[in-house]
Amino acid sequence: MGFFWEGLREAARLVVSGDAATYHAVWVSFFCTVVAITAAGVLAIPYGAWLGLFRPRGHRAQVFALRVGMALPTVVVGLIVFGFLSRRGLLGSLDLLYTQAAIIIGQFILAFPLLGTLAHGAAADLDRRVVETAITLGSGKRRALWAVLGEVRVAVVAAYLAAFGRCVTELGIALTVGGNLPMRTRTLPSAATLEVTRGEFGKALAPGILLLVLACGAALVTHRLSREARS
Amino acid sequence: MSHRKAAALALLVGWLAVAAGCGEKRPLLRLAVTTSTYNSGLLDVILPPFEKQAGVSIRVLAVGTGQALALGERGEVDVVLVHARKREEQFMAAGHGADHREIMSNEFVIAGPASDPAGISGRDALDALVRIAKKQAAFVSRGDDSGTHIRERDLWKQTGISPAWDSYFEVGQGMGKSLTIANEKLAYVLVDRATMLARENTVELVVLCERGKNLHNPYSAITVRADRVSAETFRTAQQFLKYLTSADTRRRIAGYQKNGRPFFVPATETE
Amino acid sequence: MIEVRNLLVRFGELEALCIPHLDVEPGGRLAVLGTNGCGKSTLLRVLAGLLPPTDGDVRGTPAPGEAILVHQSPYFFRGTARDNVALALRWSGRPVGEADEWLERLGALSFADRAAHVLSAGERRRVALARAFSVQPSLLLLDEPLTGLDPDGRERVIPLLEAFESTLVIAAPSLDGLPLERTIDLSPTR
Secondary structure (H helix, E strand, C coil), rough: HHHHHHHHHHHHHHHCCCHHHHHHHHHHHHHHHHHHHHHHHHHHHHHHHHHHHHHHCCCHHHHHHHHHCCCCHHHHHHHHHHHHHCCCCCCHCCCCCCCCHHHHHHHHHEEEEHHHHHHHHHHHCCCCHHHHHHHHCCCHHHHHHHHHHHCCCCHHHHHHHHHHHHHCCHHHHHHHCCCCCCCCCCHHHHHHHHHHCCCCHHHHHHHHHHHHHHHHHHHHHHHHHHHHCCC | CCHHHHHHHHHHHHHHHHHHHHHHCCEEEEEEEEEHHHHCCCCCHHHHHHHHHHHHHHEEEEEHHHHHHHHHHCHHHHHHHHCCCCHHHHHCCCCEEEEEEEEEEEEEEEEECCCCCCEEEEEEEEHHHHHHHHHCCCEEECCCHHHHHHHHHHHHHCCCCCCCCCCECCCCCCHHHHHHHHHHHHHEEEHHHHHHHHCCCCCCCEEECEHHHEEEEEEEEECHHHCCCCCHHHHHEEEEEEEECCHHHHHHHCCCCCCCECCCCCCCCCC | CCCEEEEEEEEECCCEEEEEEEECCCCCCEEEEEECCCCCHHHHHHCCCCCCCCEEEEECCCCCCCCCEEEECCCCCCCCCHHHHHHCCCCCCCCCCCCCCCHHHCCHHHHHHCCCCCCCHHHHHHHHHHHHHHCCCCCEEEEECCCCCCHHHHHHHHHHHHHHEEEEEEEECCCCCCCCCCECCCCCCC
């Protein structure tokens, strides 16, 4: 357990000394995940809610696909993206491999089914009268969807928090398509893994602790948001 | 669910858990090896005979050199197999290891794109690195304090160059992954012969530089000191070390080849 | 002109509604009476276009937004009572300022600023009716509009129903003072 304290000390030292590599890793983790989940949410949340509210033809199969997608291991997602972005892949000419863009694409794929499933659950659980009221009041299907999303704001915020957690801590995508390049695509989890392979267990905890701080921050923000939504 | 069904389910889960935990009835020998050794597939050839003869089950952890030595220091493993001479000497000097034997060796090579933009083909390692630095050509470094990385750092030190240009990539990952990255970026990379052999069909990189004593890559096994492990485990570990340096093993190592080319050369008897 | 022919609505095994023939002229007024569970609410939902019939034909119902259904237990969105009426006005392209006028008519102005969710059943009924009337639909479908209202509430709602000019269909357990002449009774005869 000694390395736990070493980890705390090392984390404090890195933060206080303004270690560039560490701050950059924090930035990469935060930036990639926020962009990925925002983009995924913009598409997945209305889609999931639409499936839950209007139950169109084939909705059961789509919900099933979303749920399966939620269980995708990050390594598998990483390999799929790698397959597309590598030199021999369909999108190889875009030269996106080992960039932050590649990580964002991978985390988008990771977050999409998660956000879609949670949105579907929230919408499907809603009283049928919500949709009926909105529709009979002349909102039309699209506006009804937005009205409903407003009603389930708390659930939507929670979904984003879940997606944030899943993406910011993932390793398979960051390593496989990010490449763990320092000051470029090194995230907090990949930095931690590197220290583990070096045998520096204490130092490995430092990025982990910073990740925890990041997660706390996200939880605080969403807590504040959901309190406002409830009032 | 009725009480009886619940009880039966609980029993089943419990039994599965215990069974999974129990696993082998045979005593365990824990071995930490570097990723390059593991990826070569050699272990599948040399470990089973010892397991049978000694009646043990060997648990292999494939980790970086730094991690392997750290695990050995903590007694989390019983034997380590690494290829970083200076670190091994530090390890022994600090008293963490009981016995140290060189087992086998091969060489490092510098691989790169067939187009060879820095023109290093056929040159010796130091000359090649100087040219790569001058051209600021794409180069992938392990960046993880592994045996390979330590050697790479040594070579750079000998050239007097501190590598740091835009396309010098320290990926901080294992040999296999680093090779993949080098392949994707069509970069130069220092890689051990065994990994290169194993991967030659899956990468477009070719071996450009293989001359020089400074590319010699010896692998050694170290048993962890006696007071970190049980007496019986220590005895088994010492037995294992003797087995690794036996004539039988030497034969098996020499015979492990691909298309007639050996991955490793066993250490000579005088070691 | 709304024409219902051989309407059948089934939920799985359960036959919820069966109406061989029903006509409602534009501007017509109809009370749908019957015991609990005889299908009154179901008929309203079919007429509102929210529930497709299992079999049969319903013709002449207006588009959503032109037909307003006020549920037995009305649903409100997040916000105050006034917010909910204003929302309906906004969606139907009417001036939002009319919200207060309608709340006043239903005697709901005094609690217009309270969150709709926390209102009592009678208060909610008033706000829901204000919301429905404010949009001035061409077909107004009310499910038990007098339930939960105190005498003051009834005194306000009944004249509004009398004065309503477009098509009006009300579902109720009994006529009970509702200003309608034409009734149909869905109670099962068995």
